Amino acid sequence: MRDETIIINNEYLNEGIPLDQSAAAAGYSEEELLQSGMLCSITKRVMIISPFPERVKSLLVALSSECFDVFSLHDFNKNMLQSLQPELLVFDAIPVAQAAASHTLQAGVELVEAAERHAVPVLILMDQKSYDSRETFALGASELLVWPAKPEQAIKQINRMLLNKPVTVAKADSDIREFKDIQVDLKKMTVDRAGLRIDLTKTEYDLLLHFITSDGSVLTRESLLDTVWGLHFYGGSNLVDAHIKSLRKKLKDSAVAPKYIVTVRGVGYRIADIRD
Numbered sequence: 001m002r003d004e005t006i007i008i009n010n011e012y013l014n015e016g017i018p019l020d021q022s023a024a025a026a027g028y029s030e031e032e033l034l035q036s037g038m039l040c041s042i043t044k045r046v047m048i049i050s051p052f053p054e055r056v057k058s059l060l061v062a063l064s065s066e067c068f069d070v071f072s073l074h075d076f077n078k079n080m081l082q083s084l085q086p087e088l089l090v091f092d093a094i095p096v097a098q099a100a101a102s103h104t105l106q107a108g109v110e111l112v113e114a115a116e117r118h119a120v121p122v123l124i125l126m127d128q129k130s131y132d133s134r135e136t137f138a139l140g141a142s143e144l145l146v147w148p149a150k151p152e153q154a155i156k157q158i159n160r161m162l163l164n165k166p167v168t169v170a171k172a173d174s175d176i177r178e179f180k181d182i183q184v185d186l187k188k189m190t191v192d193r194a195g196l197r198i199d200l201t202k203t204e205y206d207l208l209l210h211f212i213t214s215d216g217s218v219l220t221r222e223s224l225l226d227t228v229w230g231l232h233f234y235g236g237s238n239l240v241d242a243h244i245k246s247l248r249k250k251l252k253d254s255a256v257a258p259k260y261i262v263t264v265r266g267v268g269y270r271i272a273d274i275r276d
Contacts, residue, residue, distance in 0.1 A: 044162060047071045047084060049111065050092030055147075056125070059090070062151035063158075076107065078114040079274060082178070088162055089115050089122045090154075093130065094147065112142050121161045123154070179212045179271065180259065182251070193251060203228060204247045211261060211271045220268040244269060 046068050050056045053072050063070050071084055076091070093108045108124060115122045125147035143161060145154055177184040181194040189205060191198045200208065206228045211219070221240045229239075244261060247253075253260045262272050 043067050043069045044088070045069045045071065045084065045086045046088050046090060046158065047073065047080065047086035048090040048092070049073050049076045050090075050125075051075070052092070055094070056090070056092055058148075058151045059154050062155055066155055076111045076114075077274070078110075079178075081114060081118045081120060086120060087165070088158060089120055090125065090158075091122060091142075092125045092147070094125060094127045095130070115142075119165075121165055123158060123161060177209065177212050180274070182208075182212070182260065184209055184212060198250055200247070200250060203243055204250065207243055207247055208251075211269070214271055216271055216273075218264045218267050218270045222268075224268065240268075 044067075046063055048056055048060065048070060050072070051074055053060070053074070056072075060070055060072060071080075071086065073080065080086075089111065091108055091111050112122050112124075122142040124142050124144050126144055128146055131144060131146050143157065145157060147154075175185065175187050177186065183192045184190070184205075185192075186209075191200055191205065191208065207224070210224070210227055224240050245255075248255060248258075248261060251260055255263055258272050260272050262270050264270055
């Protein structure tokens, strides 16, 4: 299923007309709107992940009317945590069919683990049968809500979770680099893949970091030599190929079906697409 994002902005709740325009037409000033509660002075970001947005539509509307900025996605992508920076996640874990229950549970586990790394609380929506199952406890540090429920009940729980959200000192963005299941700690100069430490040489580390921090453009062998080995290094381009081969082996990557580093024949290499 293609991943789509729906952003519900609190200024667009009046039949598709921007609130500030409809209010201005009625003669209200911004100060009067703030005092009356018609205009949100403070908003909080909530990301809702559901394969069927219609199933959580009442919650989407209720959150928006309560001064939340809501991001609705069909599928979870952990990179969205860094780009959209939500303050809370709502995950629709109600399986489409019983056969899909284990897949939904696994997706929930991965979501919770990623959210915990970013100190983002998670509210998981479950049907009564899933809620009563012991498997729900595998979802880690998160809160559960039987759905469907009254949207007011969900908002009350979300407000409590945000109020009780622990204050943490997050690592600076410049300290950590992530790509798929690879995490690079710049301060410690360590690389983890799927939670397991990978021992890289300094050159392999520099190569990997250069790929992860690139914009996805093709990197020629010559440019890699200049960047990683230095402008005054006169080694042949086969040196790059040898180190890429070694790096791939340690990452358990494949040149035929690459997950991390893609070969562009006759030119060089590039970082793989996020969905590869």
